[in-house]
Amino acid sequence: MTKRYLFANWKMNLTEDESVDLAKKFSEASKSLKNTTVGVAPATLNVSATKKAVGSNLLVGTQNVYYEEKGAFTGEISIPMLKAAGIDFTITGHSERRNIFGESNELVAKRTQKALDEGLTTIFCIGEKLDARESGKTNDILAGQIDALTSLLQKKNYDNLIIAYEPVWAIGTGKVATTKEIEETHAFIAKHWKDQTGYDCPPILYGGSVKPDNYAEIIKVPLVSGALVGGAALKADQFTKLMEISEE
Numbered sequence: 365m366t367k368r369y370l371f372a373n374w375k376m377n378l379t380e381d382e383s384v385d386l387a388k389k390f391s392e393a394s395k396s397l398k399n400t401t402v403g404v405a406p407a408t409l410n411v412s413a414t415k416k417a418v419g420s421n422l423l424v425g426t427q428n429v430y431y432e433e434k435g436a437f438t439g440e441i442s443i444p445m446l447k448a449a450g451i452d453f454t455i456t457g458h459s460e461r462r463n464i465f466g467e468s469n470e471l472v473a474k475r476t477q478k479a480l481d482e483g484l485t486t487i488f489c490i491g492e493k494l495d496a497r498e499s500g501k502t503n504d505i506l507a508g509q510i511d512a513l514t515s516l517l518q519k520k521n522y523d524n525l526i527i528a529y530e531p532v533w534a535i536g537t538g539k540v541a542t543t544k545e546i547e548e549t550h551a552f553i554a555k556h557w558k559d560q561t562g563y564d565c566p567p568i569l570y571g572g573s574v575k576p577d578n579y580a581e582i583i584k585v586p587l588v589s590g591a592l593v594g595g596a597a598l599k600a601d602q603f604t605k606l607m608e609i610s611e612e
């Protein structure tokens with residue numbers, strides 16, 4: 365079986381104590397996993413305490429990272445800061461960063477490229493909005509998001525890269541893409557990546573209303589290497605169940 369991944373994106377939820385508590389539960393549950401790498405991305409304020417609480421048992425990451433090392437960039441965090449705190453990974457380009465906070469393909473690509481250059485595992489999120497899906501523009505949107513990154517990358521960057529395909533209309537809505545839509549879209553991403561770079565595509569996760577009752581179907585879809593999970597990752601019983609499904 366190919367390696368699988370399960371990442372929790374806690375977004376702007378949970379206090380420090382709550383983050384530590386939930387991460388400890390995840391860490392305990394993940395001990396028996398043989399084929400699934402599990403990670404959590406708490407709010408930035410809680411990342412350090414969470415990492416200290418779980419040690420090497422669970423990957424802990426941030427929900428974003430900036431490409432400059434230090435300076436006058438109010439509200440941002442840098443890669444040296446993450447490394448000093450022992451942080452294992454970062455997410456970049458989440459649709460909420462792109463759509464609520466206006467991050468462009470170019471800005472997301474620069475954040476991602478720098479994190480990869482510094483050897484940080486990076487979950488690079490891409491996804492289309494509903495109007496793009498309905499008007500048949502999904503592949504164009506995804507290609508634009510991917511091309512902004514591949515134009516900056518060198519081969520050495522690829523090892524630490526994970527792509528997360530998250531249709532914006534499926535995030536936090538309870539509306540899941542069909543397995544056919546997921547299969548077709550992951551196949552497009554993998555092919556486009558290879559066409560652009562000449563190399564095999566990194567693992568691709570699916571994200572968007574992943575829950576215990578739909579994950580068994582999703583994880584069986586070709587070219588799905590795991591999931592990036594929001595809502596269901598805030599509940600210990602649901603996320604633990606996703607871990608079990610991942611191992612089946």
Ligand code: PGA
Binds near residue numbers: 572592
């Ligand atoms: P959701 O969020 O599981 O609540 O849809 C997924 C995400 O935003 O990564």
